[in-house]
Amino acid sequence: xxxxxxxxxxxxKLLDAAxxxxxxxxxxAASIDGICTAAGVTKGSFFHYFKSKEELGKVLLERFxxxxxxxxxxxxxxxxxxxxxxxxxxxxxxxxxQSPDMKGCxxxxxAQEISETHPELREICKCSFEGFATGMGADLTAAKELYAxxxxxxxxSLGAYFLSVIxxxxxxxxxxxxxxxxxxxLEHFREYLRSLYGR
Amino acid sequence: xxxxxxxxxxxxKLLDAAxxxxxxxxxxAASIDGICTAAGVTKGSFFHYFKSKEELGKVLLERFxxxxxxxxxxxxxxxxxxxxxxxxxxxxxxxxxQSPDMKGCxxxxxAQEISETHPELREICKCSFEGFATGMGADLTAAKELYAxxxxxxxxSLGAYFLSVIxxxxxxxxxxxxxxxxxxxLEHFREYLRSLYGR
DNA sequence: ACTGTCATACCGACCGGTAGGTAGGTGGCC
DNA sequence: GGCCACCTACCTACCGGTCGGTATGACAGT
Numbered sequence: 122x123x124x125x126x127x128x129x130x131x132x133x134k135l136l137d138a139a140x141x142x143x144x145x146x147x148x149x150a151a152s153i154d155g156i157c158t159a160a161g162v163t164k165g166s167f168f169h170y171f172k173s174k175e176e177l178g179k180v181l182l183e184r185f186x187x188x189x190x191x192x193x194x195x196x197x198x199x200x201x202x203x204x205x206x207x208x209x210x211x212x213x214x215x216x217x218x219q220s221p222d223m224k225g226c227x228x229x230x231x232a233q234e235i236s237e238t239h240p241e242l243r244e245i246c247k248c249s250f251e252g253f254a255t256g257m258g259a260d261l262t263a264a265k266e267l268y269a270x271x272x273x274x275x276x277x278s279l280g281a282y283f284l285s286v287i288x289x290x291x292x293x294x295x296x297x298x299x300x301x302x303x304x305x306x307l308e309h310f311r312e313y314l315r316s317l318y319g320r
Numbered sequence: 321x322x323x324x325x326x327x328x329x330x331x332x333k334l335l336d337a338a339x340x341x342x343x344x345x346x347x348x349a350a351s352i353d354g355i356c357t358a359a360g361v362t363k364g365s366f367f368h369y370f371k372s373k374e375e376l377g378k379v380l381l382e383r384f385x386x387x388x389x390x391x392x393x394x395x396x397x398x399x400x401x402x403x404x405x406x407x408x409x410x411x412x413x414x415x416x417x418q419s420p421d422m423k424g425c426x427x428x429x430x431a432q433e434i435s436e437t438h439p440e441l442r443e444i445c446k447c448s449f450e451g452f453a454t455g456m457g458a459d460l461t462a463a464k465e466l467y468a469x470x471x472x473x474x475x476x477s478l479g480a481y482f483l484s485v486i487x488x489x490x491x492x493x494x495x496x497x498x499x500x501x502x503x504x505x506l507e508h509f510r511e512y513l514r515s516l517y518g519r
Numbered sequence: 520a521c522t523g524t525c526a527t528a529c530c531g532a533c534c535g536g537t538a539g540g541t542a543g544g545t546g547g548c549c
Numbered sequence: 550g551g552c553c554a555c556c557t558a559c560c561t562a563c564c565g566g567t568c569g570g571t572a573t574g575a576c577a578g579t
Contacts, residue, residue, distance in 0.1 A: 150348045150437060165530045165568090168567080233494060238345055243494075278508070286485060288488040351537080362555070362557075363556090364557070373538095
């Protein structure tokens with residue numbers, strides 16, 4: 122039942138298969154049997170690593186959240202200016218949404234499906250969302266101090282606004298198939314920031 | 321098997337119960353048994369009106385889409401100016417997202433869950449989304465001609481952007497519970513329009 | 520070096536429950 | 550009498566989860 126992963130190949134296969142299935146079909150529709158088949162592993166093995174489907178969900182959510190955070194951390198290490206850091210994050214998002222291996226956001230997928238039925242999973246989604254939104258909000262508040270001191274807009278809520286644009290765009294992507302619209306949306310958001318902070 | 325509704329009480333109860341369950345738990349997790357129990361009707365009766373769960377989904381999606389369209393139509397009949405019409409829609413959205421009987425968007429919920437597994441349902445979601453986005457886009461394009469003729473922004477894509485903000489905000493609402501953040505997001509969007517079209 | 524012990528990793532048959540869906544009615548109304 | 554709305558009873562498949570078992574390998578005692 123040890124779920125801490127130090128390159129355990131079976132566990133990794135299980136997690137990867139589960140992530141893929143849940144990203145495309147959602148948490149409920151992804152069955153444990155299906156995940157095991159995709160991972161080339163039996164059900165007994167699954168329950169050796171996870172005590173329930175919900176626990177798999179937690180681990181998956183945590184892993185996805187950490188990876189995403191890492192990604193954005195990597196993108197803007199070394200950038201001191203908060204506004205530049207935000208622009209860098211937007212640019213990173215624009216680039217990654219156009220790559221074909223962009224399968225969507227597990228946190229958004231889960232949030233939609235299980236918020237009423239699995240409070241613990243919802244809580245993890247909420248924390249991930251809040252972490253991202255408040256992080257961006259902090260940078261944007263600091264940037265306001267630097268570049269738009271007297272202006273009347275609420276910088277802190279821009280983080281959640283940005284997150285909404287991302288999640289909404291990804292939702293629309295599911296019916297459209299392509300990520301082109303998402304790139305346009307992110308550009309609109311960037312343009313909004315420019316109008317607030319000056320160019 | 322006639323699904324056309326001219327005030328059929330049983331059918332209406334079935335549809336209402338299904339909509340409520342699917343809005344809160346999603347399409348997959350909402351069971352036919354559960355819907356029938358909530359509607360106070362037996363399963364035989366359900367299959368008298370719908371030949372499958374997927375057909376229920378179609379009818380539900382159609383009904384929800386039409387209602388939503390009606391709602392926004394009503395909100396801005398008589399307003400000739402396209403930009404004012406858009407602002408009116410935004411205001412309507414801000415108001416309705418703060419009311420407690422705001423349960424979310426069925427189309428967004430479905431789009432997330434079934435886009436990979438039920439192509440016909442996905443198509444309906446896509447059409448609803450596109451209808452809304454291009455409708456708003458048309459008004460915003462017309463408004464650009466009137467108020468921001470020379471400007472360089474892409475007015476047509478603002479419709480999809482608006483829709484993304486709405487859908488993303490609703491997704492975040494599911495983890496937060498309250499619609500306050502959504503109102504803030506819509507105000508940010510309105511502010512963006514003001515920056516593009518002048519005040 | 521050999522052997523017994525024990526934990527870990529993994530297997531696959533099996534369980535009860537519930538899912539979507541079907542069949543065959545019953546009763547009321549034109 | 551026949552149609553329509555609706556009900557009861559039932560079917561099969563599959564769901565999440567359990568359980569008894571096996572293969573492997575590290576380690577200890579002799």
